[in-house]
Amino acid sequence: MLPPELRGVPLPPPSPLPPLLLLLLLLLQPLQYSARGAKRFDPTWESLDARQLPAWFDQAKFGIFIHWGVFSVPSFGSEWFWWYWQKEKIQTFVNFMKDNYPPDFTYEDFGPLFSTKFFNASQWADIFQASGAKYIVLTSKHHEGFTLWGSKYSWNWNAVDEGPKRDLVKELEVAIRKKTSLRFGLYYSLFEWFHPFFLDDESSSFQKRQFPVFKMLPELYELVNKYRPEVLWSDGDGGAPDSYWNSTGFLAWLYNESPVGNTVVTNDRWGAGSICKHGGYYTCSDRYNPGYLLPHKWENCMTIDKFSWGYRRNAGISDYLTIEELVKQLVQTVSCGGNLLMNIGPTHDGIISPIFEERLRQMGAWLKVNGEAIYETNTWRSQNDTVTPDVWYTTKRKENLVYAMFLKWPISGQLILGQPKATLGLTEVKLLGHGQPLKWISLKQNGIMVKLPHLTFHQMPCKWGWALALTNVI
Numbered sequence: 001m002l003p004p005e006l007r008g009v010p011l012p013p014p015s016p017l018p019p020l021l022l023l024l025l026l027l028l029q030p031l032q033y034s035a036r037g038a039k040r041f042d043p044t045w046e047s048l049d050a051r052q053l054p055a056w057f058d059q060a061k062f063g064i065f066i067h068w069g070v071f072s073v074p075s076f077g078s079e080w081f082w083w084y085w086q087k088e089k090i091q092t093f094v095n096f097m098k099d100n101y102p103p104d105f106t107y108e109d110f111g112p113l114f115s116t117k118f119f120n121a122s123q124w125a126d127i128f129q130a131s132g133a134k135y136i137v138l139t140s141k142h143h144e145g146f147t148l149w150g151s152k153y154s155w156n157w158n159a160v161d162e163g164p165k166r167d168l169v170k171e172l173e174v175a176i177r178k179k180t181s182l183r184f185g186l187y188y189s190l191f192e193w194f195h196p197f198f199l200d201d202e203s204s205s206f207q208k209r210q211f212p213v214f215k216m217l218p219e220l221y222e223l224v225n226k227y228r229p230e231v232l233w234s235d236g237d238g239g240a241p242d243s244y245w246n247s248t249g250f251l252a253w254l255y256n257e258s259p260v261g262n263t264v265v266t267n268d269r270w271g272a273g274s275i276c277k278h279g280g281y282y283t284c285s286d287r288y289n290p291g292y293l294l295p296h297k298w299e300n301c302m303t304i305d306k307f308s309w310g311y312r313r314n315a316g317i318s319d320y321l322t323i324e325e326l327v328k329q330l331v332q333t334v335s336c337g338g339n340l341l342m343n344i345g346p347t348h349d350g351i352i353s354p355i356f357e358e359r360l361r362q363m364g365a366w367l368k369v370n371g372e373a374i375y376e377t378n379t380w381r382s383q384n385d386t387v388t389p390d391v392w393y394t395t396k397r398k399e400n401l402v403y404a405m406f407l408k409w410p411i412s413g414q415l416i417l418g419q420p421k422a423t424l425g426l427t428e429v430k431l432l433g434h435g436q437p438l439k440w441i442s443l444k445q446n447g448i449m450v451k452l453p454h455l456t457f458h459q460m461p462c463k464w465g466w467a468l469a470l471t472n473v474i
């Protein structure tokens with residue numbers, strides 16, 4: 001826009017910029033834009049928090065979390081085994097060791113027993129693909145410090161030097177990228193329970209920074225450069241602030257310079273106080289599932305074994321969430337703007353146990369019918385219904401579609417939805433996987449009553465939950 005006094009007045013030709021100014025402008029250019037033309041980020045939360053999340057993540061909705069490490073060898077209690085046994089000295093853990101291992105057996109002695117003998121990355125990739133998930137997140141290193149790749153910075157405490165003698169991160173990365181359309185992501189624990197550098201830093205109230213400088217930061221750069229994860233799932237701040245971890249410095253590099261700058265997403269666990277506040281998407285807490293819409297993209301990370309993320313040999317069938325419970329988690333989470341990150345714990349010999357495999361394949365079977373109501377959807381003005389409980393909504397605005405996912409098939413065969421307002425001659429209702437338009441009655445301002453088709457058990461398009469596609473409702 002021109003200032004008013006110049007309107008209608010012919011402009012003089014632009015004067016050439018003084019060479020010095022031109023040079024200055026050229027020098028300033030790379031501070032704003034990288035070679036790719038993308039925005040540059042400063043190592044401040046203000047700048048990093050303003051980054052738009054790459055669109056693929058919100059569209060994906062469903063990912064698989066994999067907790068695997070030396071803790072999978074005792075496979076007792078949880079992945080916190082080492083801590084509970086030797087730090088907290090919890091009786092069940094102390095007794096477990098006394099009863100099953102020689103007296104001088106150390107946690108490090110579990111390392112060589114992490115055999116991964118039957119690990120077939122290609123098989124895992126097939127199962128993950130069949131689950132309907134769009135990304136996976138593997139624990140590349142948990143709080144125990146053991147790296148599933150041959151980290152240069154984890155001497156003799158990594159999967160290439162010890163145990164499997166294989167680069168497990170690489171094998172899974174290659175299989176996922178070669179065989180599936182899933183995105184490959186990695187979990188990484190910032191701190192390590194018993195690393196001498198970390199313990200020494202901690203006793204200096206984190207004034208010393210030996211652990212991030214010599215271990216965590218070099219390792220994280222190595223991990224990103226070698227395996228190009230598109231989800232970087234940080235965890236375990238150990239009570240230290242993000243300044244100790246140099247999280248903002250690292251994230252600015254990740255977004256600006258790293259090989260995954262354009263597509264990588266990260267979470268919010270980057271230092272004490274950063275959770276639910278800074279970083280990429282929010283995780284807020286484990287098993288976070290608020291039941292209402294959040295204004296910021298979030299993820300519900302939860303685990304099929306109610307009591308553990310790592311494999312437990314002594315888990316009973318009732319310790320695992322049922323497929324009905326898992327479908328409910330997915331539906332609630334997506335309706336409220338979240339992604340579901342559903343965890344499994346493979347065994348120390350590399351098996352995804354049949355119970356986990358079954359749950360994964362069941363999710364895939366459900367999504368095969370109902371994926372239309374999940375993937376690439378948006379949240380609607382209502383997240384759940386106000387009349388019938390356990391009805392959850394998503395929408396595809398461009399197609400004028402609202403999806404109502406319901407978890408109980410009504411005995412009457414009639415589903416009352418209090419939220420959608422229908423219009424005669426315009427509104428159409430279909431059951432996903434069934435296809436025929438369904439009869440419905442408008443309840444005016446009180447919503448719509450849908451007559452579900454009379455289906456025998458074998459005619460049902462799916463079990464555990466169903467979805468209606470409603471066209472042209474408001």
Ligand SMILES: *[C@@H]1O[C@H](CO)[C@@H](O)[C@H](O)[C@H]1NC(C)=O
Pocket residue numbers: 120121122123126
């Ligand atoms: C690994 O699994 C694939 C199936 O995805 C199979 O074709 C292959 O034979 C398996 N490899 C081994 C060594 O068992």
Ligand SMILES: *[C@@H]1O[C@H](CO)[C@@H](O)[C@H](O)[C@H]1NC(C)=O
Pocket residue numbers: 246248249250253
């Ligand atoms: C933090 O990371 C940035 C980016 O890698 C680096 O330039 C800076 O020197 C680091 N600062 C500290 C204190 O480690």
Ligand SMILES: *[C@@H]1O[C@H](CO)[C@@H](O)[C@H](O)[C@H]1NC(C)=O
Pocket residue numbers: 290291292384385386387388389390391
């Ligand atoms: C909808 O969700 C909110 C939040 O979880 C809950 O308070 C309310 O009872 C739910 N409504 C129904 C009908 O389930």
